[in-house]
Amino acid sequence: MAKPLKIGIAGLGTVGGGVLQILRRNADLLETRCGRPVVVTAVSARSRGKDRGADLSGLRWYDDAAALAHDPEVDVVCELIGGSDGVAKALVETALANGRHVVTANKALLARHGTALALAAESRGLTLAYEAAVAGGIPVIKGLREGLAANRVREVHGILNGTCNYILTEMRTTGRDFADVLADAQRLGYAEADPGFDIDGVDAAHKLAILTAVAFGCQVDFDAVHVEGIRHISSLDIQYADELGYRIRLLAIGRRTERGIEQRVHPCMVPVGSPIGATDGVFNAVVADGDFVDKVVLVGRGAGAGPTASAVVADLLDIAQGRRTPTFGVPAERLVPLPASPIDSRRGRYYLRLMVVDRPGVIADVAALLRDHNVSMEAFLQRGRAPGEAVPVVLTTHETDEAAMQRALAQIGALDTVLEPPRLIRIEDF
Amino acid sequence: MAKPLKIGIAGLGTVGGGVLQILRRNADLLETRCGRPVVVTAVSARSRGKDRGADLSGLRWYDDAAALAHDPEVDVVCELIGGSDGVAKALVETALANGRHVVTANKALLARHGTALALAAESRGLTLAYEAAVAGGIPVIKGLREGLAANRVREVHGILNGTCNYILTEMRTTGRDFADVLADAQRLGYAEADPGFDIDGVDAAHKLAILTAVAFGCQVDFDAVHVEGIRHISSLDIQYADELGYRIRLLAIGRRTERGIEQRVHPCMVPVGSPIGATDGVFNAVVADGDFVDKVVLVGRGAGAGPTASAVVADLLDIAQGRRTPTFGVPAERLVPLPASPIDSRRGRYYLRLMVVDRPGVIADVAALLRDHNVSMEAFLQRGRAPGEAVPVVLTTHETDEAAMQRALAQIGALDTVLEPPRLIRIEDF
Ligand SMILES: NC(=O)c1ccc[n+]([C@@H]2O[C@H](COP(=O)([O-])OP(=O)(O)OC[C@H]3O[C@@H](n4cnc5c(N)ncnc54)[C@H](OP(=O)(O)O)[C@@H]3O)[C@@H](O)[C@H]2O)c1
Ligand SMILES: NC(=O)c1ccc[n+]([C@@H]2O[C@H](COP(=O)([O-])OP(=O)(O)OC[C@H]3O[C@@H](n4cnc5c(N)ncnc54)[C@H](OP(=O)(O)O)[C@@H]3O)[C@@H](O)[C@H]2O)c1
Numbered sequence: 001m002a003k004p005l006k007i008g009i010a011g012l013g014t015v016g017g018g019v020l021q022i023l024r025r026n027a028d029l030l031e032t033r034c035g036r037p038v039v040v041t042a043v044s045a046r047s048r049g050k051d052r053g054a055d056l057s058g059l060r061w062y063d064d065a066a067a068l069a070h071d072p073e074v075d076v077v078c079e080l081i082g083g084s085d086g087v088a089k090a091l092v093e094t095a096l097a098n099g100r101h102v103v104t105a106n107k108a109l110l111a112r113h114g115t116a117l118a119l120a121a122e123s124r125g126l127t128l129a130y131e132a133a134v135a136g137g138i139p140v141i142k143g144l145r146e147g148l149a150a151n152r153v154r155e156v157h158g159i160l161n162g163t164c165n166y167i168l169t170e171m172r173t174t175g176r177d178f179a180d181v182l183a184d185a186q187r188l189g190y191a192e193a194d195p196g197f198d199i200d201g202v203d204a205a206h207k208l209a210i211l212t213a214v215a216f217g218c219q220v221d222f223d224a225v226h227v228e229g230i231r232h233i234s235s236l237d238i239q240y241a242d243e244l245g246y247r248i249r250l251l252a253i254g255r256r257t258e259r260g261i262e263q264r265v266h267p268c269m270v271p272v273g274s275p276i277g278a279t280d281g282v283f284n285a286v287v288a289d290g291d292f293v294d295k296v297v298l299v300g301r302g303a304g305a306g307p308t309a310s311a312v313v314a315d316l317l318d319i320a321q322g323r324r325t326p327t328f329g330v331p332a333e334r335l336v337p338l339p340a341s342p343i344d345s346r347r348g349r350y351y352l353r354l355m356v357v358d359r360p361g362v363i364a365d366v367a368a369l370l371r372d373h374n375v376s377m378e379a380f381l382q383r384g385r386a387p388g389e390a391v392p393v394v395l396t397t398h399e400t401d402e403a404a405m406q407r408a409l410a411q412i413g414a415l416d417t418v419l420e421p422p423r424l425i426r427i428e429d430f
Numbered sequence: 431m432a433k434p435l436k437i438g439i440a441g442l443g444t445v446g447g448g449v450l451q452i453l454r455r456n457a458d459l460l461e462t463r464c465g466r467p468v469v470v471t472a473v474s475a476r477s478r479g480k481d482r483g484a485d486l487s488g489l490r491w492y493d494d495a496a497a498l499a500h501d502p503e504v505d506v507v508c509e510l511i512g513g514s515d516g517v518a519k520a521l522v523e524t525a526l527a528n529g530r531h532v533v534t535a536n537k538a539l540l541a542r543h544g545t546a547l548a549l550a551a552e553s554r555g556l557t558l559a560y561e562a563a564v565a566g567g568i569p570v571i572k573g574l575r576e577g578l579a580a581n582r583v584r585e586v587h588g589i590l591n592g593t594c595n596y597i598l599t600e601m602r603t604t605g606r607d608f609a610d611v612l613a614d615a616q617r618l619g620y621a622e623a624d625p626g627f628d629i630d631g632v633d634a635a636h637k638l639a640i641l642t643a644v645a646f647g648c649q650v651d652f653d654a655v656h657v658e659g660i661r662h663i664s665s666l667d668i669q670y671a672d673e674l675g676y677r678i679r680l681l682a683i684g685r686r687t688e689r690g691i692e693q694r695v696h697p698c699m700v701p702v703g704s705p706i707g708a709t710d711g712v713f714n715a716v717v718a719d720g721d722f723v724d725k726v727v728l729v730g731r732g733a734g735a736g737p738t739a740s741a742v743v744a745d746l747l748d749i750a751q752g753r754r755t756p757t758f759g760v761p762a763e764r765l766v767p768l769p770a771s772p773i774d775s776r777r778g779r780y781y782l783r784l785m786v787v788d789r790p791g792v793i794a795d796v797a798a799l800l801r802d803h804n805v806s807m808e809a810f811l812q813r814g815r816a817p818g819e820a821v822p823v824v825l826t827t828h829e830t831d832e833a834a835m836q837r838a839l840a841q842i843g844a845l846d847t848v849l850e851p852p853r854l855i856r857i858e859d860f
Contacts, residue, residue, distance in 0.1 A: 022580050022722055032647065032760050033579055131577075137723035139577025146576070146753070147561075147569025149463055150452050150743030217462065275729060278708050292452055293567035293740035296730035299705060300723065310723035313580030323576070323753040330462050 011080030018309025105132035114220035118327035129315035137307025151290025200229035260339035441510035448739030535562035544650035559745035567737025581720025588716035630659035690769035
């Protein structure tokens with residue numbers, strides 16, 4: 001019988017527990033597929049005593065995760081602890097330094113240290129695999145890196161955070177407000193007690209930085225990602241979006257432009273009928289656009305024990321079968337630091353909502369400011385009248401420059417007939 | 431510099447021409463990605479004189495495709511001729527016998543001879559790759575075989591023929607009849623002059639047989655596929671589907687049941703909002719359902735030079751980088767002949783349209799026959815009255831057995847108040 005592949009798992013939480021379960025439940029199937037057993041030999045977590053709903057007898061236990069990297073019965077270290085630095089980083093570095101392959105689900109780590117870790121792995125002929133770090137169970141890394149390898153990629157975009165998409169979907173279907181829906185999501189376990197990483201867009205930005213590197217063969221550059229979250233999205237904007245034929249999504253976009261690579265995460269209006277517009281609830285969706293293949297869409301579950309562990313185990317099987325691909329699609333030492341195109345250079349359409357005093361001349365003032373900045377209005381909506389009182393006014397623009405739009409916005413916001421900070425949402429017509 | 435991978439291309443039509451173009455236009459990118467040049471050294475097609483819009487000078491030309499397999503400067507043979515037997519089969523067999531890897535887009539060949547060819551390839555340590563054969567540019571083979579490898583797959587289904595989907599979409603949006611839209615599609619190049627393979631479901635069945643083997647690790651069994659095409663779909667049924675909240679799609683379904691593996695291609699009603707229902711026009715869509723990952727959806731272009739060649743070149747890059755996976759996901763000699771579950775064993779819901787004489791008692795007769803066969807009605811629609819004349823009557827059933835449904839149908843069709851053969855369309859509530 002062929003030599004088993006021996007796995008050490010660090011972190012036995014949601015994902016680590018899932019990996020244990022797959023490797024046990026589907027052991028025969030996996031052995032048939034890859035021609036050798038894939039077995040867990042050692043584990044590490046914080047509290048040894050915790051009931052993990054799985055039998056750990058027969059597995060070596062380490063209080064210190066990094067010790068996994070020294071266990072001679074560990075070929076691959078699964079880092080399923082989390083965090084961009086600290087234990088996780090130390091573990092991955094130690095594992096690679098000790099000739100162990102690494103599989104991780106840790107997007108924060110790769111977004112911050114992806115290029116350096118890829119260099120460390122590749123210089124030693126080791127695999128650093130991370131399918132689970134982006135879009136959970138959906139095979140987006142392999143799909144892009146191996147599946148679309150023939151293409152020069154023009155753009156990749158998607159819904160990369162299921163928590164935000166769940167909240168936005170709930171807000172639309174129930175008409176309830178952000179804070180309300182968030183509280184519910186926390187109760188249901190769809191959002192963390194500290195929801196900042198998700199709802200402020202950081203988690204999606206981590207994933208985007210990784211996806212961008214794979215799509216364009218450039219170094220991972222998390223700091224170049226423009227990030228906005230969904231806290232300021234109101235149910236009023238969601239209603240207007242509906243009326244205009246759009247859905248509001250927290251979108252992550254990586255795009256090759258003449259000025260460099262755009263990387264941005266922010267709320268967008270997208271057409272209801274587009275694949276992204278049609279993706280409701282906790283699901284993730286990724287669209288990749290290649291010069292020969294055109295657009296390919298992948299949709300599925302972006303989180304949860306089963307889907308995330310499915311991706312981790314797929315990476316383990318690549319290692320078991322000796323399938324190797326450069327970490328980010330091109331050899332790490334050839335990853336280039338592509339120039340970042342700042343959000344100011346975006347060209348596109350905009351949705352703008354103002355709370356104004358309902359009196360003659362207000363719209364004329366707004367229109368004049370837009371004209372002064374060369375922003376051309378496409379549509380304008382004012383439902384209902386309330387002379388002298390505050391009313392919402394909504395407009396959409398034709399394609400224009402972000403910089404011009406922001407300048408106009410600053411002046412519009414300063415009008416004394418405009419009562420609240422204007423709400424701007426970018427429109428992407430995929 | 432690393433040794434180039436040398437390609438011999440047999441067939442320089444739509445797909446072959448596309449492969450030549452990618453390998454030239456993206457040569458630098460591909461070399462960066464896989465660390466070695468991928469170059470075409472030899473080609474073969476029928477007519478040497480034909481202008482192929484590409485410079486063939488410097489490439490060896492063979493009138494006899496099988497000669498490619500003997501050229502010492504050919505590491506990989508791309509079989510892009512087509513056909514389940516004849517030249518294509520001879521070429522692939524010769525190539526494998528002579529130690530050449532094979533990449534093909536030929537679903538007919540694999541549906542008929544997939545298991546034997548996989549054995550031939552694997553016994554010699556060679557790759558037989560066929561990403562382009564199913565769903566064109568969408569990486570469904572790699573997505574399922576490598577991406578979802580951790581899962582026991584429960585089901586795979588999808589739209590695998592863009593021509594049929596284009597015709598059904600056009601029928602719906604224009605209200606025109608099948609024959610009309612088909613003629614148009616032929617004029618536009620979306621359908622072949624001889625459209626049988628597409629519209630009678632054979633092409634989708636070829637692809638399904640391949641997908642089923644990958645999904646369930648069983649031998650390719652094209653003869654076990656139940657096949658119906660879309661010729662009998664009328665615009666009336668499309669209208670009724672709309673009214674009931676469904677879209678009509680030519681669906682390919684591979685499902686693991688207690689009785690064995692179901693493989694069927696036939697028109698289905700699917701919910702408008704499902705990923706399959708939302709896939710309009712020439713696009714393909716594949717949904718795979720795994721025990722841990724749940725449902726993953728892949729959508730994109732299923733045909734055309736660019737997308738299909740994109741898949742062929744992805745396979746070439748796997749070979750260039752030495753990535754190997756058993757042809758159908760498990761080693762060919764371990765593929766099992768899984769028992770086929772016949773269409774008669776299907777359980778599900780049904781749509782039934784009858785043209786009946788509009789007179790009292792007709793519906794009661796139909797309802798009685800359904801009851802006699804234990805088929806329970808879910809909804810019933812009769813729009814408009816025309817006493818004594820022919821009117822359409824539509825009904826849907828609750829979940830029932832295909833066998834019972836067919837028995838009821840035979841008796842209903844024999845009623846003399848039923849004027850035309852009843853139209854049955856299966857409903858799949860994904
Ligand atoms: N959850 C998802 O759906 C999902 C999806 C995609 C990616 N990810 C990523 O997967 C990783 C793990 O996430 P998770 O949801 O599984 O987290 P989790 O449920 O909080 O589990 C974390 C695990 O790490 C262990 N741990 C913490 N500090 C440790 C230390 N110093 N040494 C050894 N073990 C330590 C914990 O031990 P105790 O159990 O003893 O406390 C726990 O078992 C993260 O990078 C996350 O971003 C998660
Ligand atoms: N077209 C698509 O979008 C698509 C999508 C997926 C899969 N496929 C598959 O890809 C394969 C090729 O399809 P295609 O659309 O490219 O077909 P095509 O345009 O008809 O091209 C067929 C090519 O094969 C050549 N050929 C025919 N007989 C030959 C022989 N005896 N020896 C050498 N060459 C021969 C032809 O030569 P001449 O040019 O000299 O006539 C032609 O170049 C088929 O298996 C098809 O099912 C096609």
